[in-house]
Amino acid sequence: MDNNLKLFQRSAKYLWTDPHISKEMLKAHLDPSHDGASRKQETIKKTVDWIDKNLPEKVKILDLGCGPGLYTSLLDERGHRVSGYDINPFSIHYAMKEALKTNSAINYRCLDYLKEDFGTAFDAIIMIYCDFGALIPSEQKLLLKKIKRALQPGGRFIFDVFGEGLNNIKEEHRQWSYETEEDFWGKRPRFELEESKHFKKEKVWGDRNIILEEDRTPKEYITWDQYYSEEEIKDFLRENEFTVIDLNNKLIPGDPEGGDFVRFIVAQFN
Numbered sequence: 332m333d334n335n336l337k338l339f340q341r342s343a344k345y346l347w348t349d350p351h352i353s354k355e356m357l358k359a360h361l362d363p364s365h366d367g368a369s370r371k372q373e374t375i376k377k378t379v380d381w382i383d384k385n386l387p388e389k390v391k392i393l394d395l396g397c398g399p400g401l402y403t404s405l406l407d408e409r410g411h412r413v414s415g416y417d418i419n420p421f422s423i424h425y426a427m428k429e430a431l432k433t434n435s436a437i438n439y440r441c442l443d444y445l446k447e448d449f450g451t452a453f454d455a456i457i458m459i460y461c462d463f464g465a466l467i468p469s470e471q472k473l474l475l476k477k478i479k480r481a482l483q484p485g486g487r488f489i490f491d492v493f494g495e496g497l498n499n500i501k502e503e504h505r506q507w508s509y510e511t512e513e514d515f516w517g518k519r520p521r522f523e524l525e526e527s528k529h530f531k532k533e534k535v536w537g538d539r540n541i542i543l544e545e546d547r548t549p550k551e552y553i554t555w556d557q558y559y560s561e562e563e564i565k566d567f568l569r570e571n572e573f574t575v576i577d578l579n580n581k582l583i584p585g586d587p588e589g590g591d592f593v594r595f596i597v598a599q600f601n
């Protein structure tokens with residue numbers, strides 16, 4: 332384990348598949364009182380309205396990192412043919428159970444979208460909660476290649492990224508604590524490091540958590556959040572053969588950053 336968090340360093344373990352954290356993650360997705368893991372229901376509905384408006388008709392949609400299916404279920408209700416893929420088995424299991432209750436034909440799969448095949452002929456691929464900017468550049472490149480392969484000609488990649496407003500809600504810090512209560516990061520008494528580092532030139536925040544429990548191997552989790560100006564994300568997509576056909580900065584109600592917090596984008600594959 333490195334003492335200094337290095338730009339785009341990846342941890343050996345995945346936050347999304349740790350047995351304790353992935354269960355906690357599902358709880359966080361389903362908690363309607365906050366915007367963590369998934370957004371509040373009001374914002375999800377507003378986002379689905381906007382996605383729907385940006386689709387020509389009833390189409391074949393893939394949701395990458397669908398979590399417990401909060402978007403897929405609404406898109407299915409609107410008559411689209413929907414697939415949802417996620418790496419967290421607890422979230423996919425929950426989504427499948429919900430689909431059974433409503434007799435819906437959503438195709439859920441538990442998989443790693445960076446490693447496994449997606450299938451083809453999708454009219455739209457969505458990826459919501461700024462997950463694209465959570466990928467490091469080599470992963471973004473790989474994922475965009477896979478998205479292009481999976482989309483029909485003229486198909487749409489619909490996603491969101493952080494804007495510069497992210498800087499107003501984050502603060503650099505590095506702090507050790509001793510925790511005894513069960514929470515998101517663990518069950519047993521443990522030392523925890525919480526670190527947040529701003530790489531200003533590269534426009535990215537790195538967050539690292541290290542968990543030290545007695546008689547266990549230390550665990551380290553690192554996540555990244557890249558943020559973009561409107562022009563930067565447009566240029567990036569242009570370089571990757573996509574044209575931005577809609578950009579909406581106003582979907583988060585009461586966006587504290589006056590529209591610079593999250594940018595929602597519809598990009599058409601040329």
Ligand SMILES: C[S@@+](CC[C@H](N)C(=O)[O-])C[C@H]1O[C@@H](n2cnc3c(N)ncnc32)[C@H](O)[C@@H]1O
Pocket residue numbers: 347360368369370395396397398399401402416417418419422442443444445458459460462
């Ligand atoms: C921040 S959550 C957003 C979930 C959902 N899009 C929403 O907004 O409700 C990110 C999701 O991506 C999933 N995920 C992360 N990396 C993944 C990967 N490599 N392959 C598949 N799913 C992944 C996680 O398990 C998690 O459910």
